[in-house]
Amino acid sequence: MNSFRQRRTDEQIARIASRQGGVISRRQLVRLGLTAEEIKYRVRTGRLRPIYRGVYAVGHDAIAVRGRLCAGLLLAGPGAAVSHRTAAALHKLIPSMLPFIDATVTGSRPRNQRDVHFHRATTLELTRKHGLPVTTPRPHPPGPRRHPLPRRGPQGPQPGTRAPPRQR
Numbered sequence: 001m002n003s004f005r006q007r008r009t010d011e012q013i014a015r016i017a018s019r020q021g022g023v024i025s026r027r028q029l030v031r032l033g034l035t036a037e038e039i040k041y042r043v044r045t046g047r048l049r050p051i052y053r054g055v056y057a058v059g060h061d062a063i064a065v066r067g068r069l070c071a072g073l074l075l076a077g078p079g080a081a082v083s084h085r086t087a088a089a090l091h092k093l094i095p096s097m098l099p100f101i102d103a104t105v106t107g108s109r110p111r112n113q114r115d116v117h118f119h120r121a122t123t124l125e126l127t128r129k130h131g132l133p134v135t136t137p138r139p140h141p142p143g144p145r146r147h148p149l150p151r152r153g154p155q156g157p158q159p160g161t162r163a164p165p166r167q168r
Contacts, residue, residue, distance in 0.1 A: 026039065052075045
């Protein structure tokens, strides 16, 4: 790759990564015209830092929360959205971001990674938070839970005994 093309490609990579919190996917790199060898070279020289298979941090490992979320969505593939507890944190329904990312896909579900948990849905109701697709929170119906959690400990049934029958 000549130096002019390399500089132009590096600028394109930086532009894409800056919109995505400092991360880029292999698919995006290939669309920019990089070969597998050119990607490997950038990984060897530290320009690209692998986060997940096919997802890289550009230039350094200090990825902020938005970059982590973008990396999880890039790993999940097109049509994915931040969901479940991660979406609750973005909607400020829980006090802080969790150390893992929940993402929902409508296609085939990728394998869970060390800090990305995938879910599958047939359709997604989405909103955008910080430029990212995020599932819309659904209110729980009022009243008691329909399926109460089993009771444990001294209040619940003891091992070897039967729980009392449910009243209807």
